[in-house]
Amino acid sequence: MDKLVYGTAVDGTVRVMAAITTDIVAEAMRRHETSPTVSAAFGRVLTVTLMLGASLKEFDRLTVKIECDGAVGGLVAEASNQGTVRGYVKNPHAELPPKANGKFDVSGIVGNGTLYVIRESGYDIGLYREPYVGSVPLVSGEIAEDFAYYMAKSEQIPSAVLLGVLLQNTEPFVTASGGVMIQMMPGANEHIATMIEDTIGHAPHLTTVITQGATPRDLLNLVLGVIDFEILEERAVVFSCNCSFERAVSLISSLGRTEVASMLEEDKGAKMTCGFCNEIYTLGEPDLQKMLASEIV
Secondary structure, three states, rough: OOOOEEEEEEEEEEEEEEEEHHHHHHHHHHHHHHHHHHHHHHHHHHHHHHHHHHHOOOOEEEEEEEEOOOOOOOEEEEEHHHHHHHEEEOEEEOOOOOOOOOOOOOOOOOOEEEEEEEEOOOOOOOOOHHHEEEEEEEEOOOHHHHHHHHHHOOOOOOEEEEEEEOOOOOOEEEEEEEEEEEOOOOOHHHHHHHHHHHHHOOOOOOOHHHHHOHHHHHHHHHHHHHOEEEEEEEOOEEEEOOOHHHHHHHHHHHOOOOHHHHHHHHHHHEEEEEOOOEEEEEEEEEHHHHHHHHOOO
């Protein structure tokens, strides 16, 4: 089961988050039928969105949107404060050859563009509040560097972000996925930051240790070295969508009586596909007839 941990170090001057997201990325890849390179990019975005959500105290819905000119066309991830995440990509089948070192060309498939982070609160209780929107230009398209830049420029929090997705050619296609985020809060010692940078520079790749069974706590040990930390929260995280048959009925009924009647006459039913999870909802003739008879359209 995928997990995320959140904690602090050095008397609260350092915030630490780590997540294992192998199952989440496998589910996203299955639902959206993403190509290998898109899966690598998408998995990184899903992972960092979950970790960013863990660092925020007040939000109901956190949306990360990457608008870009690369072949993927754009990526969106949305996390809840309950440890769920969902998302989609514009062009799931886009693909590029690997780079010279054999790694996925994530930066190439993303290209240039803008990273948006949108925080909404009061959403779950029907209390509308103006959402917070932060944005920065993409600096590399590699996702981790882009989020570190976002944290420094938009949130004024120097951060180290590590992300990794490892794939293979046979099932299970996703063999490892995870990430770590280290945030230097006000009052943090520069010497501590230098120590962490040095430890990260000598650490093995995240996916290497995840395939060996590493937990989120192990990932923090890996990047913090001799620095002690305290785990404040540990939670399961999953790919989950809040779409439902009832929501599909509501959306189709909102099209109006004329459109629903046309669907009934011409198609004998209706289908709706959720963009976030690719779930297909089918409404038959009885459903549309009931909709028209109830005068909800």
